[in-house]
Amino acid sequence: EDQVTQSPEALRLQEGESSSLNCSYTVSGLRGLFWYRQDPGKGPEFLFTLYSAGEEKEKERLKATLTKKESFLHITAPKPEDSATYLCAVQEGIQGAQKLVFGQGTRLTINP
């Protein structure tokens, strides 16, 4: 069965202090790995999709990378508005498979 594990569960940083969030996965053939941001009481907001090992994508202060077993979300010089829960999800590369399997998320707090 597909599994996604995110670490750490919670991370508190000072403004400007760069760090990385980890997403480890086991899946029967990866179709895609997705990163979402979720603010309290709201639905997840799509950030990135990664499809193959070695792929990288960037958006503002965020950079996502992918290997065969894990993905990292690097946050460079974060600001308080980057505080949120970051969710990682995988989609199987099986014919007809559409569901996303999510990790439990990393709750990120950026202190001013």
Next chain:
Amino acid sequence: DTGVSQNPRHKITKRGQNVTFRCDPISEHNRLYWYRQTLGQGPEFLTYFQNEAQLEKSRLLSDRFSAERPKGSFSTLEIQRTEQGDSAMYLCASSFRVSGRYEQFFGPGTRLTVL
């Protein structure tokens, strides 16, 4: 606003009552998904539709749960005889193939509280 919309945003009900939620996907998105999320956890897949056909259902979707997408546009999720364990955020997402990929875009969710 052209994003996914869900109604109501909040629902409080008593145990044993039936509730129905609605999801309007992004226009022209042919796939629609329902997920459930409890506090401190990631969303869990419930079911998905391609156009009006329901193609996959999770084991989480007990007999008390039913979902429809009658005209391939909006969808409804009904929970019969609600239980306190049904309290959760119910999320809807939609997708449309772009170059062979399916990114899923989520709505704001419906927060259900069963008393």
